Amino acid sequence: HRLFLKRKSRLASALFMEVPVGIPIDPEGRPYKFPAKEHCSKCGLCETSYVARVKEACAFLEPGMSRIDTLETKVHGRRRKTTDDKTIVQADERRFGVQYQPLRLARGISMPGAQWTGVVSSIAISMLETRQVDAVACVASNEETWSNPNPILAQTTDEVLKGRGVKPSLAPSLNILDEVKNDPSIRRLLFCGVGCSVQALRSIENELGIEIFILGTNCVDNSPSPGAAAAFIEKGAKVFSDSVRGYEFMQDFRVHVKTEETYLTIPYFCLPGTIAESSIAKSCRSCFDYTNALADVVVGYMAAPLDGKSRMDESWQTVTVRNERGNQMVETAITQGRLEVGDIVRGSGDHQQLAIATTKSDALVQAMVGGKVQENGMPLWLGNIMATVLRKVSAKGIAFARYSIDYHIVRNYFHVLNEWGEHRARSSTPQFALEIVDEYLEMDSTLKGYAAK
Ligand code: FAD
Ligand code: SF4
Ligand code: SF4
Incomplete structure (x- = not known):
């Protein structure tokens, strides 16, 4: 009887919410599996009656x-x-x-x-x-x-x-x-x-x-979830997550962590490479x-x-x-x-060489191209020297932002290429980003090789 009611209410919700055919919904009218599947960023649209418009609105469904x-x-x-x-x-x-x-x-x-x-x-x-x-x-x-x-x-x-x-x-x-x-x-x-x-x-x-x-x-x-964020902070930054009140990946090549008692900074290079896979959502x-x-x-x-x-x-x-x-x-x-x-x-400073170096050493990129992902990050003393030197000699202000934007665009292009193939990857990427990707592939033969894999 319960099962019958559940099915009935699911049908009623589907009719009421004009859910597109083919999207399974739960008794409350929410999709069981969000249409963008593992690439869903859980933006919340599919938890509302506007799920009916998901095909036109979702940032992860073609185009x-x-x-x-x-x-x-x-x-x-x-x-x-x-x-x-x-x-x-x-x-x-x-x-x-x-x-x-x-x-x-x-x-x-x-x-x-x-x-x-x-x-x-x-x-x-x-x-x-x-x-x-x-x-x-x-x-x-x-x-x-x-x-x-x-x-x-x-x-x-x-x-x-x-x-x-x-x-x-x-x-x-x-x-x-x-x-x-x-x-x-x-x-x-x-x-x-x-x-x-x-x-x-x-x-x-x-x-x-x-x-x-x-x-x-x-x-x-x-x-992807608060649990993954907590695991990142405990394994990566070695800080007890219950005492943390916020963190950011900052312009000085360090993760800054606000805790209840103190304020810590940990160089990016000290984080274990293996942590990226579980701590960055596929949507991102x-x-x-x-x-x-x-x-x-x-x-x-x-x-x-x-x-x-x-x-x-x-x-x-x-x-x-x-x-x-x-x-x-x-x-x-x-x-x-x-x-x-x-x-x-x-x-000030050059953003492109830094973006190329970061993309090549990125754990997610290395995992895609069959390279070696570092289990452990650098020791703290070495990471601190690296971060200090890079801060002094490399991109600052707008140039740092350009570096960070370019690196994420190129890294993410490799991801969509790997997941969706070239046709969908190119048709789902905005024009400005495609231009940036193509410039980097032209500039660096190793990156071009990664794209061809
Ligand atoms: P506050 O006045 O403290 O307000 C915080 C705002 O963030 C609130 O309006 C709240 O609604 C919103 N918010 C909180 N959590 C979330 C969430 N999970 N999703 C959506 N909105 C949320 N800036 C960069 O330059 N580079 C980055 O890489 C970068 N990454 C970010 C990642 C996330 C998930 C978010 C939410 C922001 C990011 N930002 C980034 C922006 C930056 O961290 C600050 O949010 C921004 O500078 C505002 O700070 P504030 O003190 O003015 O915010
Ligand atoms: Fe997920 Fe939002 Fe896309 Fe729905 S619209 S599938 S909630 S990202
Ligand atoms: Fe959404 Fe992009 Fe931010 Fe991920 S990185 S939460 S996909 S805006």
Whole structure:
């Protein structure tokens, strides 16, 4: 009898939610297996009635992230310029996306408990307090632990504050969409999110029938689950995960870890190579949207300067304003006294040779091409010397960001090539990323050899 009811309710849900034929759903109407399967970034769309639009919206179903090529014009009024003048010291649109104004430094004012200085929370709160939006969709923590992402619809300043801090794993940010649809008091929504969820939201935003402001963050190499993030921090950084309150892979070639008692830095080179496989979600290995192309404004850190002694929660971040709406959001936070902005961001140093070297020594790439993956990282003393020397002589500011973007694009291209074959890999990769990949393959014969394997 129970089984019959279950099946009946599944059928009712399917009819009600117009789930596309062929997607198995559970009794609550959620897909048993999300359509993008192991490449699903759990963006939350498939946990709502908008699952009916998954084929048009999912960043990991063909044509995947190449949708950015057309959506950019729809959202910002034009596509990014793809010329790459190697002599420029400012952020190029090819890598950083459409810019309404050049990248600037930014710092939140009086926002303790944020991941960095709370630029994101400052903008979100300012928009809510000036009543330009009725609610903010952000990712709080669940009650058990700070690192378990729990998307919420915040309607007060205190609720927005619950979103402070990055929860280091895939978050179903869009699972609040039915709540938004069913609440007539929400006519203007501010959505905080990473590139894959923003892409899905942009694809269905017209159906919501409300005004949407998108406050994005840069994002790369997210963990598949809070458990995987905890395992990374315990095995890789050798820190007891219960005491950790946040971590970042920083511009000084070190992982910075905030714990309840202290602040630690561990050189990248000391992490065991074998940890990458379990701590980076497959979605993030097939992602080409590090800089969140379709958000109105984007906050990140990789292009910001960093003094060797700086902590993440004291340093500058960057803001990329992509359109007039993004400008309105940043100006509101400045006027409200919640945000300080600094100079245009510049850089120095060569990004390409560093990107080539990092890609060649990457554990995921080596595993794909049948190379040797190092079980143990370098000893701490050697890792510290490496990080210090590299920091002194290599890419800084914008050049560091270019290095990081290029390395992830090339590494991820190898992943999609390996998983999906050349035809799907090329048709699912945005044009700007394909151009970058082709340049590196042309520049380095070893990388070209990897692509041919
Ligand atoms: P806060 O004011 O503390 O606000 C944090 C915001 O992050 C909140 O709005 C919350 O909704 C959101 N958030 C928290 N956890 C998640 C999650 N799991 N998924 C989606 N949203 C979440 N910047 C870089 O330059 N390079 C990177 O490689 C990079 N990786 C990132 C990876 C992830 C998963 C995320 C969420 C962000 C990443 N960022 C990266 C951005 C950077 O870490 C900071 O989020 C950003 O600079 C904002 O800091 P803040 O102090 O202004 O944020
Ligand atoms: Fe659905 Fe989002 Fe997963 Fe795609 S990434 S399958 S849209 S939950
Ligand atoms: Fe989504 Fe890409 Fe971030 Fe992974 S790296 S969570 S796929 S935006």
